[in-house]
Amino acid sequence: MVADRPRERQETWVRRFHPGSGATAELVCFPHAGGAAAYWFPLSASLSPEIEVLAVQYPGRQDRHREPPVTDLHVLADLLAEAIGEPASRPRVFLGHSMGASLAYEVAARLEGQPEAAPTLLILSGRRAPSRWRPFHEPLDDAALVAKVRALGGTDADRLDDPDVLELVLPALRGDHRALATYQDTPGAAVSCPVAALVGEADGEASVEDVAAWRHHTTGAFQLRVFPGGHFFIADELPEKARFIVGLVRDAGPP
Helix, strand or coil: CHHHHHHHHHHHHEECCCCCCCCCEEEEEECCCCCCHHHHHHHHHHHCCCEEEEEECCCCCHHHCCCCCCCCHHHHHHHHHHHHCCCCCCCEEEEEECHHHHHHHHHHHHCCCCCCCCCCEEEEECCCCHHHCCCCCCCCCHHHHHHHHHHHCCCCHHHHHCHHHHHHHHHHHHHHHHHHHHCCCCCCCCECCCEEEEEECCCCCCCHHHHHHHHHHECCCEEEEEECCCCCHHHCCHHHHHHHHHHHHHHHCCC
């Protein structure tokens, strides 16, 4: 039974919507603040069967809604590194959007000493580089927090009009907002794998310059891609994004 524990631990944190034993690579996807694993279902469907998506499920949402949210990004990264840090038998790429990009980076940094478990590529979307991020002290009541989420748009925003849905998602939103408010990266830390940074040209949360600064946080190759759209550009024109991601994963090669 001991040998099964890593798998059981991973299944607590990862959702596989389209399992594919024949997939040539795996893409570990980290959701945005307030988001859940299901956000990545459409991308998983688009990439299957060539690439298997492992969608991260944070505590405090959907099937983990009874668990308290983790309100410290470093603690959450520690837990994720332990849960998904098993050796990979195929190329492994991390994709994170918004808060998820910071988590993907922090988890990758924690796996630097484990080449067999570390990602071959980081795809970081809609997120300022750590060097362009500062902790903030912006106390928001529930109404202001929901208004901020609505202003950003995205597929989750419309669901907030449903009182029952709002009651379920508010604890996760509050917890993630608290985690972001206090987040600071580890000074001097960098990853060695290549980084592809993606940004929407009209993103009010992360400017092109803010996202381009990720180049200073890797000793590997770096590329920047600017797309039309705002903060949730990654969900727009999904077939185009899927083709682009497939190309990145193919170029990442074996671990």
